[in-house]
Amino acid sequence: MDLQNRQLLLLGLLRIQTMHGYQLNQFLEEHLDFMTSLKPSTAYYTLERMAAEGLVEAHAEQAGNRPTRQIYAITPAGEIRYRELLRRNLASYDPCESADDIGIAFLADLPPEEARQLLAEKRALIQDRLDKILAAEDRVDAASATHLSLERVKRQHQLDLEWLSEVEAWLERALAQEAEPGSAPEP
Amino acid sequence: MDLQNRQLLLLGLLRIQTMHGYQLNQFLEEHLDFMTSLKPSTAYYTLERMAAEGLVEAHAEQAGNRPTRQIYAITPAGEIRYRELLRRNLASYDPCESADDIGIAFLADLPPEEARQLLAEKRALIQDRLDKILAAEDRVDAASATHLSLERVKRQHQLDLEWLSEVEAWLERALAQEAEPGSAPEP
């Protein structure tokens, strides 16, 4: 995720409610883990940057004897920036290329039996994530826009599983053809 | 795309045929444009690195009065590395998060009418890419593993289009509700 979308995300969350960095990171990990991989350090850094740009305002707060924390609030300039970033995001399309494509393109370079086992591992990983997404789905208001995003991610995983089945079918055919000479062709 | 997958990709191509950098870049742009966004400079750099590691061997060649070019060939060490990388790739899953999800999650923050227009732009971009992918599909041997990768990318785009339709439907509902007070809820 690039700087712009990190800013969009953080501004969007701060628009709902002022928060401190830790709180934001918690929220990200709890509710948006499957949509973004924004790391705590990066979030803190982005918040500082935005504070320097005047997009957010920080004010220190002490709760009991806990470490001082910076409460961030979006500024009017931040609101404007937020709109800009949101418009840009909605009007664009990021193709989001998968590393999986590269491996599969060279699938014929491994013995089919070995390939099958490796793909089984991949399948398990996808299934695992999908299960977590399905669980998360229950915790999101079905009428909210966030639900739409989650829905996309869910379908993405379902698609990958379906597609993987076809890859496996392709492998089966390759395995069957192994009996007779003449192996699978290349790019 | 990270270093490992770049290496996997380049090694896989060099395994088929020895090539010079420019030739590789041409091939990438012509045949694998939709699957990877490996830039020329990065490809050259990766090749040098792999040469230093002994994964590939370069030897200079002069064709006519053209600039000298480095022909790269995969080495036995490279073959071993290739297998490793391929295994790792096949057994793993990279979730490939989309920036689109972030924007959509905040969809309710824009006037529905404006959002609709922006999403129309997004749709056009996806459709455009899909058309190019469909055209590219005809040029790929349907029995090859590369075809499987392309198939995934194609479905990815189709999914995004379908999903976008649902987002639009959601917007229509929001627009309809605009008449009566009570706006769309937030994450």
Next chain:
DNA sequence: CGATTCATGTAACGGGTTACATGATTCG
């Protein structure tokens, strides 16, 4: 003749991740 293609690089930049540091606090 001017523009594009061939073919390779380099230098600089910003960007993001990892790993680590800190220090108090609450929980088991």
Next chain:
DNA sequence: CGAATCATGTAACCCGTTACATGAATCG
């Protein structure tokens, strides 16, 4: 009491992209 949580940062590092440079060759 030791471990995890709260809360924030920093420093180092690699990494990838952009932009630019070069210089001959061919195409229109």
